[in-house]
Amino acid sequence: MSELSVKHLLGIKYLNEADIQLIFETATQFKEVINRPIKKVPSLRDITIANLFFENSTRTKLSFELAQKRLSADVINFAASMSSLKKGETLIDTVNNILSMKVDMVVMRHSSAGAASFLAQHVDATIINAGDGAHEHPTQALLDTFSIAERLGDVAGKKVVIIGDVLHSRVALSNIFALQKLGAEVKVCGPSTLIPKHITSLGVTVETDVKKALEWCDVANVLRVQFERMSASYFPSNREYAAYYGITKPMLDKLDKKIVVMHPGPINRGVELSSEVVDSNQAIILDQVENGVAIRMAVLYLLASKK
Amino acid sequence: MSQKLLLSAEDLHIILFRLACQLKESHGDFDQTILIGLQPRGVRLAERLLHILTHDYKVSNTQLSKLDITFFRDDFRRGDKVLNPNANNMEVGVENKRVVLIDDVLYTGRSIRAALTAIDSYGRPAEIQLLTLIDRRFSRHLPIQPDFCGRQVDAIQNEQVIVCWKEEDDEDAVYLVNK
Numbered sequence: 001m002s003e004l005s006v007k008h009l010l011g012i013k014y015l016n017e018a019d020i021q022l023i024f025e026t027a028t029q030f031k032e033v034i035n036r037p038i039k040k041v042p043s044l045r046d047i048t049i050a051n052l053f054f055e056n057s058t059r060t061k062l063s064f065e066l067a068q069k070r071l072s073a074d075v076i077n078f079a080a081s082m083s084s085l086k087k088g089e090t091l092i093d094t095v096n097n098i099l100s101m102k103v104d105m106v107v108m109r110h111s112s113a114g115a116a117s118f119l120a121q122h123v124d125a126t127i128i129n130a131g132d133g134a135h136e137h138p139t140q141a142l143l144d145t146f147s148i149a150e151r152l153g154d155v156a157g158k159k160v161v162i163i164g165d166v167l168h169s170r171v172a173l174s175n176i177f178a179l180q181k182l183g184a185e186v187k188v189c190g191p192s193t194l195i196p197k198h199i200t201s202l203g204v205t206v207e208t209d210v211k212k213a214l215e216w217c218d219v220a221n222v223l224r225v226q227f228e229r230m231s232a233s234y235f236p237s238n239r240e241y242a243a244y245y246g247i248t249k250p251m252l253d254k255l256d257k258k259i260v261v262m263h264p265g266p267i268n269r270g271v272e273l274s275s276e277v278v279d280s281n282q283a284i285i286l287d288q289v290e291n292g293v294a295i296r297m298a299v300l301y302l303l304a305s306k307k
Numbered sequence: 308m309s310q311k312l313l314l315s316a317e318d319l320h321i322i323l324f325r326l327a328c329q330l331k332e333s334h335g336d337f338d339q340t341i342l343i344g345l346q347p348r349g350v351r352l353a354e355r356l357l358h359i360l361t362h363d364y365k366v367s368n369t370q371l372s373k374l375d376i377t378f379f380r381d382d383f384r385r386g387d388k389v390l391n392p393n394a395n396n397m398e399v400g401v402e403n404k405r406v407v408l409i410d411d412v413l414y415t416g417r418s419i420r421a422a423l424t425a426i427d428s429y430g431r432p433a434e435i436q437l438l439t440l441i442d443r444r445f446s447r448h449l450p451i452q453p454d455f456c457g458r459q460v461d462a463i464q465n466e467q468v469i470v471c472w473k474e475e476d477d478e479d480a481v482y483l484v485n486k
Contacts, residue, residue, distance in 0.1 A: 003389040022391075029392040033378065036397075038428040041378035301378075305389040 004302050008120045008127040011136035012177035020181060024146050026298035027291070034070060034293055044073035047304055049105045050098050053130070054080040054091075057109055059265055059289065060130050060140070064107050067296035076103070091115070092122050099125050105304065108132075126303050134168050140264055141174030143295040145182055147288045148219055151260050156183030161213045164223035164245065164272055167194045167234075171223060171264045176202055189213040190245060193234040210245050214255060221262040222247060222272045242271050249276040260284055313441075313460060313468070314481035322457040326438060327359040329455050330407065337368040339433070340405045345422055346375040346393035349410035351472045352440055356409065370399045374408075379421035402430035407455075411470040413439040416451035441468050441481060 004019050012020075033041055049068050053061055061077075068075045078098065089097075095106060105126040108116055113135035120127040131137040149155050160179050166172045166188045179186050180203060188199060189207045200206060207213040214220060225241060235241045252259065261273070261283045269275050277283060314322065334340040337360070344353030350373050360366040377392040408422055419437060426432065440457040446464075460468060462483055469482045 002391060026392060029375065029377075029394065032395050033428075036428045037430060040428070042424070043378045043383050046384070302389070304384060 003305060007303070007306055008116070008129075009138050009299055009303060010116045010120055010127065010129050012138045012141050012174045012181070013136065015138075015181070017181050020142065020145070020178065023142055023295065023298045023302065024149065026302055027142075027146055027294040030070075030297040030301070031291065031294040033297070034290075040070050040072060042072045043301055044068070044071040044304055047071075047104045048074040048076070048102060049107060049300070050076050050078060050103045051130075052078045052080075052095065052098070052106055052108045052110075054108070054110045054115075055131070057130070059292070060109065060137075063289070063292040064128075064130060064139075064296050067293050067300055070293070071297055071300055073105075073300070076101075091119065095119060095123050095125075099123055105300070126306070128299065128303065131170050133170065134173070135170050136174045136177075137170040138174050138178075139292070139296055139299060140171050141178040142299070143288055143292040144171075144175055144221060144262060144264070145178045145184075146295055147262065147284055147291050148184075148260065149182075150287070150291065151284055152218065155179065158184045158218045159187070159216060160184050160219045160221060161187045161189050161207070161217040162221045162223065163189045163210060163213060163247070165194045165225050165234075166190055166199065166223065167196050168226040169223050171221075175221060176204055187213060187216065191235050191241070210247070211251065214247070214251060214259065217259055218257075219260045219262065220247065221264075224264065224266060225268055225271055238268075238271050246271060246274065247277055248274040249280060252277065252280070252282060258282060262288060265289070308485060310469075310482045310484045312480060313483050314458060316473075316479040318458075319479045319481065322440070323355055323359060324363070326440075326455055326457060327356050327364060330356065330438070331360065331364050331366065333436075333455075334405065334407070337366050337370075339403075340368075340407065341370050341372055341399050341401060341432075342407050342409055343372045343374050343397075343401075343422075343426070345408065345410040345418065346373055346395070348412075348470060349408075351474065352411050352470075353409040355472075356438075372397045372399050372401075374422060374425055376418060376421040376425050379425045381417055381421065397429050400430055401426060401432045403433045406432040406435045407438055408435060409438045411439065412441045412443060412468050413437070413451070413453055413456075414443045414446050414468075416447045416449035419451050420449050440470060443468060 107128045107130050109130040110132050113133035115132045116129035145155050162172050186204045263285050342353050344350035357371050360369050373396040375393040375395045377390050436454040438455040439453045442456045442459045443462050444459050465486050467484045471478050471480045473479050
């Protein structure tokens with residue numbers, strides 16, 4: 001245990017198991033910090049971080065901002081809708097302009113896959129990918145696997161099924177990488193229109209029957225149906241999706257074990273998960289949100305340590 | 308690298324009993340007192356003192372917490388080494404309590420400054436005292452002095468004081484090592 005093998009957090013693909021374990025160990029200590037009466041430490045007081053969200057986000061942005069403030073960093077926020085991008089400025093010019101204001105780290109969400117890697121090659125700052133298109137969302141996968149480890153003791157040997165819109169999901173891809181690096185077995189489940197063609201080349205199995213998938217798994221990570229990314233019709237209607245792939249309490253009660261239910265949010269209640277499931281003690285959705293702050297503090301702290 | 312024995316197991320034994328006696332004299336039944344060992348090496352000393360207080364002086368109220376100061380250190384990003392945190396165990400509230408900070412070696416005083424800031428996150432103690440096994444006097448960077456001290460040592464900058472505990476280092480001893 002000492003330092004990360006990477007300078008930027010661009011994707012889980014670039015991390016090794018020791019990196020993930022180091023992030024978990026550090027996050028465990030930060031989780032204690034955010035439960036103190038005074039939830040702030042001075043570690044990053046000489047660091048300035050820019051949150052560049054070229055795509056909308058609520059919880060990831062709030063979670064990153066809170067993590068940065070808990071670490072005493074100075075934070076500037078940028079939303080694409082109010083920026084000079086609209087006036088024709090390129091991504092590199094926008095970021096370099098921000099960096100000339102003496103910014104040390106950049107947290108970026110962008111609709112193009114590979115945007116964070118591109119930036120890391122062209123600008124002189126530590127880059128954290130907060131989601132790039134349908135590619136990766138590394139901090140979400142870290143907080144998901146951390147939450148599994150917290151609830152079940154370990155990730156290794158666990159069976160995890162990722163259910164829903166895998167095709168449009170960066171959460172799915174990052175989760176697959178993280179779970180496999182930590183020794184879990186991964187299955188994806190959803191309508192075949194929402195499962196990418198070559199997904200089995202990543203070493204995961206595909207199941208189209210949600211009931212069979214639930215019987216198999218220890219953990220069900222249920223994804224949001226991303227209506228905003230859908231340019232074509234992938235299933236006839238919400239009601240039909242809910243009927244075939246929505247998870248309800250009776251379905252969970254029928255299983256011979258108590259599986260853990262996760263969701264990265266925001267939830268379409270009544271579509272992917274019934275309200276009863278969301279509010280049940282099998283769902284760890286709010287733990288995921290709390291752990292998100294601790295994980296992001298750990299990532300920021302460990303990357304800042306690398307100067 | 309050469310090393311010199313500063314304290315033998317017997318010396319250490321006597322000093323630990325003296326420190327426990329001084330704590331007992333100053334804190335009575337420990338009703339309002341919390342011992343806080345600094346992670347990682349101060350915790351071992353605190354556990355030893357707690358054992359003596361509980362078993363030899365029959366104090367039943369002693370409470371021990373463990374404080375990690377990593378996130379409060381003033382050398383983050385200033386050296387080559389990444390500062391990895393240790394576990395905190397501060398379940399006992401410090402509000403209005405008499406706190407005794409316990410560490411093995413007092414050197415520059417910077418760790419203690421960090422600890423004083425870290426304790427603030429848990430509440431406002433009535434009083435904070437400092438107990439150290441070794442006081443490397445004349446080496447201080449900050450105006451911090453111990454209230455209870457095992458042994459004062461004069462050491463120069465390229466010398467290191469190493470405290471060994473039977474539980475993890477196979478012997479009780481304190482060495483002065485020339486780097």
